[in-house]
Amino acid sequence: MTRVGLTAERLTRAGAELADEVGFDQVTVSALARRFDVKVASLYSHLKNSQDLKTRIALLALEELADRAADALAGRAGKDALAAFANVYRDYAREHPGRYAAAQFRLDPQAAAASAGGRHAQMTRAILRGYDLTEPDQTHAVRMLGSVFHGYVSLELAGGFSHSAPDSQESWSRILDALDALLRNWPAP
Amino acid sequence: MTRVGLTAERLTRAGAELADEVGFDQVTVSALARRFDVKVASLYSHLKNSQDLKTRIALLALEELADRAADALAGRAGKDALAAFANVYRDYAREHPGRYAAAQFRLDPQAAAASAGGRHAQMTRAILRGYDLTEPDQTHAVRMLGSVFHGYVSLELAGGFSHSAPDSQESWSRILDALDALLRNWPAP
DNA sequence: ACAATTTGCCTAAGGGGATTAGGCAACAGC
DNA sequence: GCTGTTGCCTAATCCCCTTAGGCAAATTGT
Numbered sequence: 001m002t003r004v005g006l007t008a009e010r011l012t013r014a015g016a017e018l019a020d021e022v023g024f025d026q027v028t029v030s031a032l033a034r035r036f037d038v039k040v041a042s043l044y045s046h047l048k049n050s051q052d053l054k055t056r057i058a059l060l061a062l063e064e065l066a067d068r069a070a071d072a073l074a075g076r077a078g079k080d081a082l083a084a085f086a087n088v089y090r091d092y093a094r095e096h097p098g099r100y101a102a103a104q105f106r107l108d109p110q111a112a113a114a115s116a117g118g119r120h121a122q123m124t125r126a127i128l129r130g131y132d133l134t135e136p137d138q139t140h141a142v143r144m145l146g147s148v149f150h151g152y153v154s155l156e157l158a159g160g161f162s163h164s165a166p167d168s169q170e171s172w173s174r175i176l177d178a179l180d181a182l183l184r185n186w187p188a189p
Numbered sequence: 190m191t192r193v194g195l196t197a198e199r200l201t202r203a204g205a206e207l208a209d210e211v212g213f214d215q216v217t218v219s220a221l222a223r224r225f226d227v228k229v230a231s232l233y234s235h236l237k238n239s240q241d242l243k244t245r246i247a248l249l250a251l252e253e254l255a256d257r258a259a260d261a262l263a264g265r266a267g268k269d270a271l272a273a274f275a276n277v278y279r280d281y282a283r284e285h286p287g288r289y290a291a292a293q294f295r296l297d298p299q300a301a302a303a304s305a306g307g308r309h310a311q312m313t314r315a316i317l318r319g320y321d322l323t324e325p326d327q328t329h330a331v332r333m334l335g336s337v338f339h340g341y342v343s344l345e346l347a348g349g350f351s352h353s354a355p356d357s358q359e360s361w362s363r364i365l366d367a368l369d370a371l372l373r374n375w376p377a378p
Numbered sequence: 379a380c381a382a383t384t385t386g387c388c389t390a391a392g393g394g395g396a397t398t399a400g401g402c403a404a405c406a407g408c
Numbered sequence: 409g410c411t412g413t414t415g416c417c418t419a420a421t422c423c424c425c426t427t428a429g430g431c432a433a434a435t436t437g438t
Binding site for chain 2: 104
């Protein structure tokens, strides 16, 4: 029997592709085994279990997302940075819905600590350097931005804004305008 | 054999309770059968299948949420209405995490049309009557509010804001202040 | 009150995914 | 070429989903 050359990394990448094709919750050890034309049990030499697979895909997605965001942020500030950052999330979710869903996967504290989650938070804070916010308002703003981006992208992905005017792209642009205005004029307590 | 008296309604309610206890994705026809001390196959006289069960729970959650929101909105306007509405979502999600997750369940067009989704949208629009927005900005604002509420609640439920200062309640209040300010001063295109 | 009918829950059976134990063949290093 | 390790396999167990067909309990009509 010829060996196929499975590794945790190859399985994770293939799992991510599978997620984008059929949805993250349809990513299964069995489906992955079929994809490699290998018996299911064989994967257990490389993966601890099904949760391990999903965690790895989630970590991959978080890394990719952070990399793209870092790229987009380079050399930008103010509203420019805000929009670039936001678009990275939205575009990633549209290009890779399965991976985006994976990035929402509930990680255990172990994995969460090792994830790119920290980079995301840092970058969101970096954007706010272009605005005049001090703590604790900065944290409130970070949380709000995260909520809007995640919320909008989730709802859009779930089909919430299709089949109704105006265009989702239009709303997205205007919401970014509104957020920029809000950050420039954050209300005092 | 004595009959237990299963009905789709009782199963749906029990499913919702189960969801709150163990998580919506752990809600299974088998677990529900165990809860009623009945064989699994017996449930299929009342439910079409597993997806049917989940859809029913989702519809129940959407109704409950809409009822609470309608209640909270009665007699309120402006920021008062905004905060009351937002708190309904957040409180419901904290009291009933499984149901809240169910409300996010992807419904087929059939079920979606019969759901309380429309009421939610109408109520969000009603809140905006207290502000001076015309179309299409009103729709943009509706979408933004939905995104913030859903996004914040999701992130909070996923544990995103615990273990870090300031308190999540604090951020929530300040974000509502900020949204109110933004709606009173929505930027021109 | 009792027969006829409907209906609720059951047993049985088949299919798929997760996971573990134990075996043998392919590879790497000497 | 021999040896030890590793990769993939078979086999077995468990849990969930779903359908088919049967018997008994509730309900209905007389």
